[in-house]
Amino acid sequence: MTMKVSDLLVIGSIGSLVLCNCDSTVSGRMGSPASALEDLSSGAVNVAGSSGAASNGAGGSASGLGGSAGSSGSGNTCPDITTSCIAASSSEPLPGRPIVSEPVTGTVAQERVTVGDIYDRFKASCEKSCHISGGSGDAWVPTLETFATDKTHIQDAINRISSERTDFVMPPLRPASQRKNPGVDRLLQMLEEWVEAGTLPEGYLREVPLEPGDLDQYRYTAKVRQAFSNIGNCIPTPELVGCANDGRAQELDQMFERITSFADLPKRLEDTDMISFDSAVLAPQGVLGFAPTYTLFSDHAKKMRHVRVPRGTSIQYDPAIQDFVIPPNTRFYKTFLKAVTDESGGHTYRKIETRIIISRPDKVEAGQAIPTAVFGSYLWSLDESRAELIEEPYNDGRPFKDTILEYVTDEKKAREELGASFDPNARDGVIAASQVVLEGPLANNRLTRHYAVPGSDRCVQCHMGSSNGSFI
Numbered sequence: 001m002t003m004k005v006s007d008l009l010v011i012g013s014i015g016s017l018v019l020c021n022c023d024s025t026v027s028g029r030m031g032s033p034a035s036a037l038e039d040l041s042s043g044a045v046n047v048a049g050s051s052g053a054a055s056n057g058a059g060g061s062a063s064g065l066g067g068s069a070g071s072s073g074s075g076n077t078c079p080d081i082t083t084s085c086i087a088a089s090s091s092e093p094l095p096g097r098p099i100v101s102e103p104v105t106g107t108v109a110q111e112r113v114t115v116g117d118i119y120d121r122f123k124a125s126c127e128k129s130c131h132i133s134g135g136s137g138d139a140w141v142p143t144l145e146t147f148a149t150d151k152t153h154i155q156d157a158i159n160r161i162s163s164e165r166t167d168f169v170m171p172p173l174r175p176a177s178q179r180k181n182p183g184v185d186r187l188l189q190m191l192e193e194w195v196e197a198g199t200l201p202e203g204y205l206r207e208v209p210l211e212p213g214d215l216d217q218y219r220y221t222a223k224v225r226q227a228f229s230n231i232g233n234c235i236p237t238p239e240l241v242g243c244a245n246d247g248r249a250q251e252l253d254q255m256f257e258r259i260t261s262f263a264d265l266p267k268r269l270e271d272t273d274m275i276s277f278d279s280a281v282l283a284p285q286g287v288l289g290f291a292p293t294y295t296l297f298s299d300h301a302k303k304m305r306h307v308r309v310p311r312g313t314s315i316q317y318d319p320a321i322q323d324f325v326i327p328p329n330t331r332f333y334k335t336f337l338k339a340v341t342d343e344s345g346g347h348t349y350r351k352i353e354t355r356i357i358i359s360r361p362d363k364v365e366a367g368q369a370i371p372t373a374v375f376g377s378y379l380w381s382l383d384e385s386r387a388e389l390i391e392e393p394y395n396d397g398r399p400f401k402d403t404i405l406e407y408v409t410d411e412k413k414a415r416e417e418l419g420a421s422f423d424p425n426a427r428d429g430v431i432a433a434s435q436v437v438l439e440g441p442l443a444n445n446r447l448t449r450h451y452a453v454p455g456s457d458r459c460v461q462c463h464m465g466s467s468n469g470s471f472i
Contacts, residue, residue, distance in 0.1 A: 088235050121183070272331070291305060327359075341413070
């Protein structure tokens with residue numbers, strides 16, 4: 001039995017696997033579930049041929065399903081999405097917050113940076129061995145209250161962080177021009193902007209230019225937003241999968257093939273395969289949603305999963321090992337969402353982070369499997385219009401460490417009863433996602449919860465020993 005799948009769509013929650021394949025064949029029946037993929041369900045495999053007819057998964061085959069993005073076929077065009085992406089029927093609806101359904105206007109957005117944001121960044125970057133209570137020497141150990149009023153130390157911090165003198169610079173030993181620490185660089189930028197704005201106790205506002213994609217990249221109509229689920233908002237037909245002729249999918253395949261380390265990852269999610277969460281937009285680029293039958297518990301977080309298999313390769317099922325063989329540079333995306341009561345009082349889901357794994361085969365040294373996959377996590381802004389790569393390093397400089405943030409569980413109550421201020425135009429993912437004004441009252445009224453984005457060491461601990469040797 002051979003299973004070849006390109007541009008894979010797996011929907012485990014509806015009782016069977018639907019494999020939409022642009023350039024390969026599928027035959028045979030699924031064997032045992034693969035635990036490395038969180039137990040993708042087994043069952044009948046239905047394959048739609050190029051004519052749109054279904055072939056029996058128990059022995060049939062089909063090929064040429066709908067063409068491919070940038071393929072050599074002449075005149076490839078995408079079909080009408082109103083008839084080519086069928087409304088999803090899922091037992092796990094995940095309607096999006098209405099804040100992300102309104103179109104963005106203008107060329108700049110306002111970002112609010114509170115003193116609490118700056119203080120949190122200071123603690124994350126500097127509170128290691130020196131700037132803590134009982135630490136070494138006479139280091140400055142501010143509280144949030146003293147941090148907001150101690151202008152002398154704020155200016156001193158700017159001078160030290162930006163210094164080229166190794167006997168004066170902070171963090172010590174390495175001149176500012178040679179520093180490779182995005183977290184400290186971000187702290188310096190925030191301090192300088194705060195001082196320029198007058199070191200006001202309420203923080204400051206800054207303008208962030210909008211790029212063309214920012215205007216509608218992750219904005220959805222109410223119909224699309226309300227239709228989101230763990231398997232997407234609609235199920236694409238085979239003719240829709242990979243039908244785009246703009247060459248974007250091939251360019252991304254080439255880009256991801258060149259990536260060799262975390263440092264090479266795109267800084268923003270929109271520069272990856274995840275240009276949208278609308279299935280009708282993703283499918284023409286060969287990006288498809290899937291849902292396993294058995295999922296891992298993640299503190300009640302819900303998940304959306306997507307996969308992109310590089311053109312010319314395929315995921316195969318090997319019955320000998322009862323597992324999937326995943327081609328190098330296959331991209332897996334998992335977006336984590338938390339349930340909230342939004343500002344309109346609706347029960348919806350807020351995107352917190354989107355994780356990426358560029359699958360690569362493990363290498364074996366002295367009998368030990370060493371992961372070579374590249375992975376990271378993108379943190380969503382408060383208004384879910386932008387997601388940025390988390391780069392805050394560990395103390396030894398390796399990316400990336402745990403990120404702890406708070407999110408508001410009842411946005412309507414927080415605004416109406418406590419006067420909490422949410423900035424719908426916040427653009428910076430790390431700042432805005434963890435930005436909560438009136439933190440004390442919100443926490444005291446049990447309107448916030450913590451969320452932890454795991455650092456790279458935790459990722460390796462979970463994924464090492466992958467049964468198929470691909471980090472998946």
